[in-house]
Amino acid sequence: MRQGNGGGDSVSPERLTSPEALNHLRERLLKQRDNSRTVINVCSGTGCLACGCSAVTAAFREALAESRLENVVELKTTGCHGFCERGPLVAVYPLGVFYQKVSPSDVKLIVDQTIKGGKLVNKLLYKDPQTKQVIPYEHEIPFYKKQMRLLLGLNMVMDPNSIEDYFILRGYQCMVRALFNMKPEEVVQEVLDSGLRGRGGAGFPTGKKWAACREAKAETKYIICNADEGDPGAFMDRSLLEGNPHSIIEGIVVGGYAVGAHQGFVYVRNEYPLAVKNLTYAIGTAREYGLLGRNILGSGFDFDIEVSRGGGAFVCGEETALIASIEGNIGTPRPRPPYPAEAGLFGLPTLINNVESWASVALIIEKGAKWFSSIGTASSKGTKVFALTGNINNTGLVEVPMGITLREIIYDIGGGCPRGKKFKAVQTGGPSGGTLIVESGEPEIHESLVAHGDIREEEEAISLLDLPVDFDELTKAGSMMGSGGMIVMDQDTCMVDMAKYFFNFLQEESCGKCLPCREGLQIILAVLKRIADGKGETKDLDTLEEVSQVMIDTSLCQLGGTAPNPVLSTLRYFRHEYLAHIQDKRCPAGVCKELVSHAIDETCTGCHVCFEPCPTDAITGKTKELHVIDQAKCIQCGACYQVCRFDSIKRVKRGGGDIVQLRAKEKWQPLKKRTAAVA
Numbered sequence: 001m002r003q004g005n006g007g008g009d010s011v012s013p014e015r016l017t018s019p020e021a022l023n024h025l026r027e028r029l030l031k032q033r034d035n036s037r038t039v040i041n042v043c044s045g046t047g048c049l050a051c052g053c054s055a056v057t058a059a060f061r062e063a064l065a066e067s068r069l070e071n072v073v074e075l076k077t078t079g080c081h082g083f084c085e086r087g088p089l090v091a092v093y094p095l096g097v098f099y100q101k102v103s104p105s106d107v108k109l110i111v112d113q114t115i116k117g118g119k120l121v122n123k124l125l126y127k128d129p130q131t132k133q134v135i136p137y138e139h140e141i142p143f144y145k146k147q148m149r150l151l152l153g154l155n156m157v158m159d160p161n162s163i164e165d166y167f168i169l170r171g172y173q174c175m176v177r178a179l180f181n182m183k184p185e186e187v188v189q190e191v192l193d194s195g196l197r198g199r200g201g202a203g204f205p206t207g208k209k210w211a212a213c214r215e216a217k218a219e220t221k222y223i224i225c226n227a228d229e230g231d232p233g234a235f236m237d238r239s240l241l242e243g244n245p246h247s248i249i250e251g252i253v254v255g256g257y258a259v260g261a262h263q264g265f266v267y268v269r270n271e272y273p274l275a276v277k278n279l280t281y282a283i284g285t286a287r288e289y290g291l292l293g294r295n296i297l298g299s300g301f302d303f304d305i306e307v308s309r310g311g312g313a314f315v316c317g318e319e320t321a322l323i324a325s326i327e328g329n330i331g332t333p334r335p336r337p338p339y340p341a342e343a344g345l346f347g348l349p350t351l352i353n354n355v356e357s358w359a360s361v362a363l364i365i366e367k368g369a370k371w372f373s374s375i376g377t378a379s380s381k382g383t384k385v386f387a388l389t390g391n392i393n394n395t396g397l398v399e400v401p402m403g404i405t406l407r408e409i410i411y412d413i414g415g416g417c418p419r420g421k422k423f424k425a426v427q428t429g430g431p432s433g434g435t436l437i438v439e440s441g442e443p444e445i446h447e448s449l450v451a452h453g454d455i456r457e458e459e460e461a462i463s464l465l466d467l468p469v470d471f472d473e474l475t476k477a478g479s480m481m482g483s484g485g486m487i488v489m490d491q492d493t494c495m496v497d498m499a500k501y502f503f504n505f506l507q508e509e510s511c512g513k514c515l516p517c518r519e520g521l522q523i524i525l526a527v528l529k530r531i532a533d534g535k536g537e538t539k540d541l542d543t544l545e546e547v548s549q550v551m552i553d554t555s556l557c558q559l560g561g562t563a564p565n566p567v568l569s570t571l572r573y574f575r576h577e578y579l580a581h582i583q584d585k586r587c588p589a590g591v592c593k594e595l596v597s598h599a600i601d602e603t604c605t606g607c608h609v610c611f612e613p614c615p616t617d618a619i620t621g622k623t624k625e626l627h628v629i630d631q632a633k634c635i636q637c638g639a640c641y642q643v644c645r646f647d648s649i650k651r652v653k654r655g656g657g658d659i660v661q662l663r664a665k666e667k668w669q670p671l672k673k674r675t676a677a678v679a
Helices: 019-032 046-050 053-066 104-116 163-168 173-181 184-194 206-215 236-243 245-259 273-288 319-326 355-367 369-373 406-413 443-452 471-476 495-509 515-532 539-554 558-562 565-583 639-643 657-667 671-678
Strands: 038-043 073-078 090-093 097-099 222-227 263-269 304-310 350-354 383-390 396-401 423-428 435-438 485-490 596-600 649-653
Touching: 019 163, 019 173, 038 046, 038 053, 038 104, 046 053, 046 236, 053 073, 053 104, 090 104, 097 104, 163 245, 163 273, 173 245, 173 355, 184 206, 184 245, 184 355, 184 369, 206 245, 206 350, 222 236, 222 245, 222 319, 222 355, 236 245, 236 273, 236 355, 236 383, 245 263, 245 273, 245 304, 245 350, 245 355, 263 273, 263 319, 273 304, 304 319, 319 350, 350 355, 355 369, 383 406, 383 423, 396 406, 406 423, 423 565, 443 565, 495 515, 495 565, 515 539, 515 558, 515 565, 539 558, 539 565, 596 657, 639 649, 649 657
Parallel strands: 038 073, 222 263, 222 350, 263 304, 383 485
Antiparallel strands: 038 090, 090 097, 383 396, 423 435, 423 485, 596 649
């Protein structure tokens, strides 16, 4: 007997030799399952594992055994639920109750009150930070309400290590449809008609790739799933691989049938141990059931998949570099054409798509191209998964229909910036593909856009927060969809520092094969460092733009070709911040260490919270008295700024700290006296 981690439905492995056998198995599993019983789903994605969900699962197992409920209540460990900010997450079905930040000590309460008594545990329910409303049910929580979780939805209800769970959820039915009811050309046409565009970054029409590979003349062809996800802050592919690996396997088999390939590879980072583990296990079980290997379900079609583990080089996300890595060579890109569809792995036609693209294939075949293309915009169909991170209340994975606005994602789903801070910008598409979209109503940004030539002086720029999110609209705005990273920035983000961060990352990740990328990254990074240190000159801005253009025009692959985006976009929208660093020797956001001083003003309550994180003991002062930062000891790390709840730590121009603190000394009054004066 074999079963998934959650102890769900289990059957003896049997090689299925026909679609009818698969259907009989599914019917048997459905009969075994009692849909009226309570199911406890514990999110066990990497995010929740880091928050301690394994201990929560163990506590549930123990509590259910103590209550003799282990045979009537199903405990299931699932893939990522997406709302990572609130983990560990627990959902109780069929009620749909959503518990957040669950610790092992909460488990007995859930079992006693919810499982046995049908009552809610109020302290674990989600409370909307804006409205303060307590929301008990998963489908009513704003984070989930506006999403369309076509790809991520099954993550929440199935054990990724239970192929039987996937069977019950109609898994592998689309593969049956393709293999037994459609000709390969019809499958390719269905993907073409769906309008699916590659989710890996470039947005190239997926169906055109399939058609080119189908038409390529060769006895041997290959399929590759590009799961080399290296963008900072991105974890869409990892969560799909961890939470629902069978959907990706199913899409790959359909792709192999469509183009005439019999061998597939999933190239996944070795830094994703859970994804590698779950994927490898899923491939093994699919093979046992006859869904991979020779004569799949008696169709006469042979196909198998191998996992290829990458070493974690960002450039291997580029398809020709990835192919070189699978071949056992150093992962560096090569000029195209020929494209992989004509000459890819080992010089043979190769169809390569991203994880999200492969997962979409099953949906397209099951529900049809017409249904898929009805979702989204005229040029961008279906949904897109974003990893929403940065200065945002609701960090996590979101899946939304193409065409939704940035405002809806950032405010309605993401809940806006924490601590009431002002939204400043958002970067989409990763470090090399991404750029910044901003609220363009600010006067300084208006001037920056005028200087860039985007608008005339008398024109008013449209707020890009209302930009529909799709491939073409983001590109028009100077951004791009990329693989789906979305990093939100608030008022405390310095755009020079942000550009420097991404260039530092890209310089380390560049393979160095072509001169424009290798040298260009170093030149631009050196200029950005100089500006951040207050040593820049106005002519440096021309250097940034000129070198960027050379990189765009001449780099061998998209790493170098798109790397300048963070610089060009910040110059486009935030030129005033660069000029403030250069001309005024001032960092407006108070981030660049060489240009900023930290000081405490008269609003200090003497709460003492800022003492603990200070690594140099630069802060002095007694409890309930005015505190002071010793400017000679302060290293401008900003730790005190991050913890102060009263906004009493000020980040001022370098050398101005003593003046602020001198004024504070003159004005400061004890909190009690201030409160009495206000009353």
